[in-house]
Amino acid sequence: MLSGKLRSAVIIGGQGIRARKLRTFLSMISLFMGVLAVVTVQAGAEIAERALLTDVELTQGIDGTRAMYIPDNGAAIVEDTVRGRKDAVAALNMSAIIGEPGVRPVNEGGMPFEYAGQGRGGPRGYKWCDQNGCYGAEETQAPKPDGQAIEVRLYALTGDVRTFRPFRPVSGQWLDFASAPAMAPRLVLNREAAKGLRQYHVPAEMQVTGASANMTPQITGVVDDGGMEPAAYVRIDELRTWLPSTAKQNGGQGGPGLQLLLSPGTSDLEQTLRARLVGLGIPADQVQAHEIDSRSRMSSQLSMMRWIFLGLAALVLLIGVAGILNVGLATVGERIEEFALRRAVGTSRMLLAGIVLSETLLTGLLTAGAAIGAGVVGLKIGSQIFGGRHPSLQGIEFPWQAGVAGVIAGLVAGILGGLIPAIRAARIPIATVMRA
Template sequence: MIRLSGRFRSALIIGGQGIRARKTRTLLSMVSLFLGVLAVVVVQVGAETTKSARLADLELHAGKDGTRQTYLPGNADTIQIGQDTLKGRTDAVAISFTQAIIGEPGVSPVNPGGAPFDQPGGGQYAYPDGVEIFCDARGYCQPMQVAGDAPDVPVPGQAIELSLNALTGDIRQFRPFRSVSGQWLDFSSDPSLSPRIVVNLEAAKGFMRHQVPAEMRVEGTTANPTPRIIGVIDDGNMHPTAYTRADELQNWVPRSSNAGNYGPGLQVMLAPTAGDLEQLLRIRLTASGMPAEQIHFETIQARKEIAKELALIRWIFLGMAGLVLLIGVAGILNVGLATVGERVEEFALRRAVGTSRSLLAGIVLAETLLTGLLTAAAAIGLSALGLTAISALFGDRDQFLQDLAFPWQAGVAGVIAGLAAGLLGGLIPAIRAARIPIATVMRA
């Protein structure tokens, strides 16, 4: 073992001396190999960065892996039981959904149906039978008035429609929204008569473009409350959305009208450790008359769902990078064979003084492996600098490009690619050097 270690050290020392003595050829080998290693590193950087971005956006929409969730029908009993059961719990949250219009009363919003502000809304259409139809951005259509040209809908005005999500607790533990400005909802204080809301980026865009009065209309409320926008978050949703405390919204919504306020129903998200709460919710809902088969909890597995897709894309691009790397391997092989041909007398003399064939092969392999490592270091360094430059230049345009970090997986892939290329490119020259006969020095 000690003897093998001594041979390895000798091979590295002599190989390093050979690289220093033949700088031009080493540089040519590095140039031929550089693009291949750089391609592998760039592919790995892109794959890891895309994976992080996809998972971050996926968690914004679907939730973190391991979270338990269920969707319940939107009737009065379900809404009330769900909110009462989860009230005050920090390991679970119930989300109820409704539509809200903020702005002038009695007018049609600038984005009917809560459509994105950069998409056109609905309009007037004529069916083949001559009936005039008016359709809003949601696709909801109704006949126009017979005695006039205007549709039977409120006149357009300064109002914004958005989706309103009422929460019983902090949803960010399950869906990690990114804070943009202001603050998030405080669930530790008493409910306010003026509902506090946090809007997403799309809703904030609408409020920046349109000056609307602070009056919120929600179906089923006893009066129009005055909301207070306290923050802006990035929830990855392209539609205008707002978040508020369920108890603050309930100050304006009679309990008996809950059946018509929350549209699709109630979404419940629980931590993996909240098994007791899940069982309690099942028992209460079943006791209220809900069939047990309608209560179905599932575990969010966002990473598993996109793992195959990302792996396929990564292997496709790594295959293309591998083809470029093979060109570099051919370059090292060509330079290595030429170098061994010029050093025949040197290697024969070393054999004559007792150098073993394995050590001669090790010297040649050490040179190519060191060349591969140097090339990998250059490719990794250039990729890291490029990633930092991209983040600095374009980070203010897209949140995805802010604070990009060089993934360690890309560095490992670059080192492996450099060593593999050095090994493949130096293997044949090493075998040729080990087979040089001792008699060659006598002929020289």
């Protein structure tokens, strides 16, 4: 239950606000911008962090996932160990060419189609030199003729990788791991690969280094995997029909060929795999797992920006506080007789100060409510307008942290703006009413 003092303060504060509606409204306007700035910065930071995290999760994996990189000679053991499991997925990573056989792909090296025709690391035959000599695309074999083919990074999966990397569906179906493997490997493309297929109309023939023959893939769907380079996903058992595990793979430029993603709490499986790989002769230091922790990594990067913007918002808020303070001082000056009278009828100095503070606090809270409301509506409209262009903005909710920040900003502004007027009100001598 509220105490008599608090109830009295709220009742009298409410009467004061109602009696000076226009003045309260004007002081709310100046404060509104400040609180809205705080709400916007906080909401923007939360949304940006969430959007960035979502994008990072697409490529790196959900926070808490444990990732291991397995050398080529350990791939078969890993495949065998995690096959059929839902808490671990292995992804064999290799290069594949879809289109006419024996031709040079339009995006040689698997680069984005924006750079198609520029070859691996630059235009064909490109060389660069320094004081130590020349390097670069010195082609050792006879160049292949240009043709209708695209190069993609092919990920052969032992299970549904979306548990770890929540790809956004674009069209069609994701790989069905429950059905019997098909002879014609089913592929799911990422957006960039789909763009290449649309753009270049390549024949449905897929070449993978080390495969016994070219394959005729079936494309079942398209996903957004957050990647810039063209990629395709395939069931590893469907690929193994054509690519035995003993075949030498083109294990991806710049890294090992097989990545293993493990759910949190699968330390037993991790230990088993490590033991089996070490038993195979792979040095223990090459069988390391690390935990994906994108949020904390990004938080440290984003926090500085957030603080800078919050600092700017605080300055705007300060202007609002100055407005409330100005109005508060003018109001106390105008209400000297009222306050003296209230003291005469038994209101204590503390309560009198509380009344003035409760008025500014109520004003601050009302303003915070209005600013939060404006933020919610603004976000809804922004989400509808820009959601089509930016998937991370689709269906986004107003972050509660921004609401809390707005309420705190309103309260702080109310206290800062009301403190000096409250002290002045408490110091008004009662004898004022006798001398009036």
